[in-house]
Ligand SMILES: NC(=O)C1=CN([C@@H]2O[C@H](COP(=O)(O)OP(=O)(O)OC[C@H]3O[C@@H](n4cnc5c(N)ncnc54)[C@H](O)[C@@H]3O)[C@@H](O)[C@H]2O)C=CC1
């Protein structure tokens with residue numbers, strides 16, 4: 139039986155849910171996918187680190203919820219020891235799901251780099267490393283003969299990046315526009331239903347949609363990173379964060395929302411990029427009061443959608459969950475499935 143040993147860096151909503159999936163569906167995964175998964179290391183700011191090459195008992199790890207107990211009680215450490223754990227543990231694959239840092243991507247960029255340098259494949263849902271250091275880290279993975287996969291960085295588990303790369307071959311992409319943040323879309327919907335901004339954000343936090351600092355969602359930083367990822371990965375734009383104009387939804391008032399509704403419009407936070415006639419790419423994120431018959435106006439809750447403008451097919455739209463613990467844990471699983479299918483670069487235990 140092929141078993142991939144994995145390390146979970148960050149043990150919050152997403153990686154904890156991946157551990158739950160492994161704990162509850164391990165056998166099915168093996169039957170359905172042809173490989174098993176075994177967690178051999180976990181690190182988290184609140185819990186410290188635990189490394190057990192023979193496999194961690196996930197029922198114990200999942201009981202730790204950030205209270206006073208740490209991994210030290212189970213033979214681990216109160217420190218994360220991230221560099222040492224990532225470089226030296228026996229994992230084949232590092233699942234990076236720590237906080238997204240929209241400024242410089244750290245420390246997640248270093249986590250990914252340490253893993254790739256030490257010959258381990260990486261899957262991540264963290265937007266920082268992908269948006270801000272994507273090209274460099276992809277090259278490092280290639281140099282080391284391992285994988286760097288990041289489907290969950292855009293639209294959580296909904297396939298977008300791999301789907302477009304694999305299925306749009308032969309098409310020319312002129313641009314895209316989409317709703318790329320579950321939290322802000324959920325919040326706008328709840329404000330339309332009469333909630334105030336803070337109460338709506340609180341609900342999005344409880345549902346596991348929001349970033350650790352929800353200002354990243356509300357002020358458009360999260361969509362800025364996602365637009366940058368899609369523009370560089372799919373349009374080959376070669377742009378940087380400063381090239382993506384950013385405006386969030388914090389200035390959209392209940393009065394704006396009521397007025398838009400009375401005019402047959404609905405506020406949405408729209409991220410977009412477009413190729414110009416000279417080949418350059420213009421990209422940005424801003425709130426827009428869309429007419430109700432616009433394709434994105436009916437996208438509600440934490441659902442996201444992105445519409446690609448192609449030369450031969452016209453608009454091709456992908457829609458699905460844009461946030462959520464289970465949905466995003468699935469993204470990591472889909473990355474591991476892609477690595478397994480590609481074959482090279484992940485050396486599993488027999
Ligand atoms: N929750 C969602 O719907 C989605 C989340 N993401 C991204 O996935 C990542 C994880 O998201 P969640 O699990 O929801 O976040 P979370 O806030 O629930 O968990 C993050 C965990 O990482 C830990 N952590 C932070 N810095 C660390 C460090 N240096 N070393 C070790 N542990 C560290 C924290 O203690 C926390 O437990 C974030 O980057 C987020 O932007 C991406 C798509 C969707």
Ligand SMILES: N[C@@H](CC=O)C(=O)O
Pocket residue numbers: 291293294318319320321322347348349355360460461462
């Ligand atoms: N906070 C993000 C999570 C996914 O990237 C969102 O709400 O979309």
